[in-house]
Amino acid sequence: MTVWDRPEPPNRPVPLDRERIVAAAVALADEGGLTAVSLRKVAARLDAGPMRLYGYISTKDELFDLMVDAVYAEILPGEQPADWREALRVLAHRTRRSALRHEWLADLLGGRPALGPNGLAVSESTLAALDGLADIDTVMRAVETVSAYFTGAIRREVTDLRAERATGLSKSEWQRARGPHVTRMLATGRFPALAKAVYDGTHVDAEESFATGLEWVLDAVAARLA
Amino acid sequence: MTVWDRPEPPNRPVPLDRERIVAAAVALADEGGLTAVSLRKVAARLDAGPMRLYGYISTKDELFDLMVDAVYAEILPGEQPADWREALRVLAHRTRRSALRHEWLADLLGGRPALGPNGLAVSESTLAALDGLADIDTVMRAVETVSAYFTGAIRREVTDLRAERATGLSKSEWQRARGPHVTRMLATGRFPALAKAVYDGTHVDAEESFATGLEWVLDAVAARLA
DNA sequence: TACGGTGGAAATACAGTGTATCGACATGAG
DNA sequence: CTCATGTCGATACACTGTATTTCCACCGTA
Structure with a gap:
């Protein structure tokens, strides 16, 4: 050598x-x-x-x-909207979009405390947006409730996305029956309410569904802050 | 031999x-x-x-x-309460209790579609409890919103539980500052709203906090079902 | 009773994982 | 020029999920 x-x-x-x-x-x-x-x-x-x-x-x-x-x-949004409701809404949607960009985020979200600088900054700006609207405990409950909602919703959405992708089914087929196994189960007649929901439910856009649920939760929060 | x-x-x-x-x-x-x-x-x-x-x-x-x-x-509850609200409430609390009994459930919940017989049965009985209270799409949105909430809330609760356990801090200490790192960060003054929340917030029982958020979400759902 | 065939269990094998340990080597100090 | 130091990479270990191969008890047939 x-x-x-x-x-x-x-x-x-x-x-x-x-x-x-x-x-x-x-x-x-x-x-x-x-x-x-x-x-x-x-x-x-x-x-x-x-x-x-x-x-x-x-x-x-x-x-x-x-x-x-x-x-x-x-x-972390560039500049915080003044309206608390808008602030929470933007946070939820930005988190969702990030999770769609980085699907692995859905696996990690909420799985460990987010104590990094940016995580803290997000918490800070969120709490700041609600500051003074009610006593601290109510404010925290509000933030946690909304976070719990969008965390859970994002996780489910990404999970469904993956499952759909894995079957190779078209979007509408998937929506109709979630694959052959569920189709078979529904055919047994043991799950009438579920069957009705799957077959009679109209296909709703994931983003719209996310947004709607979010507004409901925001309504609930608004009622308590007032 | x-x-x-x-x-x-x-x-x-x-x-x-x-x-x-x-x-x-x-x-x-x-x-x-x-x-x-x-x-x-x-x-x-x-x-x-x-x-x-x-x-x-x-x-x-x-x-x-x-x-x-x-x-x-x-x-899966033994017998379904007639009241839709009670049905959703019971589902949420039973799920939470199961997750506290089997903490690993928090890592899995929502991570894959629950298409097994028991998972389907839970969906069925939940949907059945809301059947007829509104059009199918609204009902599904209601169930999904509530599920998203308690899924996310449970995940966060278990995560916090583990983090607390890992530090070996007492419950109140943990609640006060979530460990030395956060204490230090808060001391920098860069997170005033967060600091206020951490230091001025009264300690709330996890179950109570879960229940409160849940009631808020149920209120929101009730408003839409009516 | 002897004999293959067969089906299923187990052993082995493989490519990877996170991480501890250790040897070597380039760098800076005296 | 020598020596200490600290950092990097090679090696090692215990383990993972899973594919493949080997083996053996059983069964129907001759």
Whole structure:
């Protein structure tokens, strides 16, 4: 093995920082879902060994936390609407759009406390929008209720999206029967109310359905703030 | 190696069925969370080889689906209350209690469509409780909105529970500052509304908070059904 | 009774995972 | 020029889900 056979050693290890790591992880997750994110693959994208990452994070879950916080940066609205209702509405819709852009977010949302800088900033601006409209406890209850709603709704929407995609069924077919198994079950007659809902229900646009439910919840909140 | 050294072969492989498999998996998950559920460990509990399970399920996710459906059997109320509002309330609370009994449920809830027999039965009885109170689309929107709420709320509650447990902080300490990091962040003064909420908010019981938010959402639904 | 065939269980194998440990090496200090 | 230091990557380990192969008890037939 002469010099000529041996490649030059790499100049220096590529400089790394959390931002680059998280960006690589997010890209991986956007392409192949959360399961496509492995420390080895993230590191490989950055031309580094896997162990290198442990200087910046100490566990894979922490990487997920950073990824979520990175998305919260997208969610944080540029300037806060003055109206509390509009503020909550915008938050919900922005979160939903981010989750549709990064479907893996649905798997993580609410799964760990969001204590990163952007997560805190989102909480702060949300609470600020409601500040003074009622006692603190009512305000918190309001924010938590609305968050619970849109967290749950987003999760379900993304889940349905994936299931639909997995069957390869057309949108309307899916909506009609959610695949052959459910069709069979409904045919047994043991689920009349469900069957009625599935067959007689008109197809509603996911965004519209999300928005409608949201307005209902906002109405409820409004009633309590007044 | 004479006969005397060789142990008798086991009588016959233990008979297996999905019920026993799922029970073992649930037990494992109850003890150590979802990550403690591996096909090898489940099989070991049943004195079987890991591959044996693939006769009953074809993927680990399917095992999770079965586990969730097993819990839906707990959730399904014995007899349905006549009042639609009570029906939804009971569903929400029973789901919550099941999730507190099996915390791993919070990780799975809403993560995959619940198409198992018990899941369908829960949907059926829920829809039946609202049947005729409004047009189908409104009814579905109502159910989905309430489900989205309690799904999200349960997920957050369990997440908080775990975080609290992980820090080893006392309940009140946790409530006050959610650990040293948040305390530090709040001290920077960059999150005044959040700080106010954390420090001035009175401690509210998780169940009460869940129930209150739920009633708000039910109010909203009631307004639309009328 | 002997013999294949067959079906299902188990062993083995494989490609991957997160993470601990350790050796080597480039860099900065004396 | 030498030595300590700290960081990076290779190696290692225990484990994962799952595909493939091997094996063996059973059964119907000759």
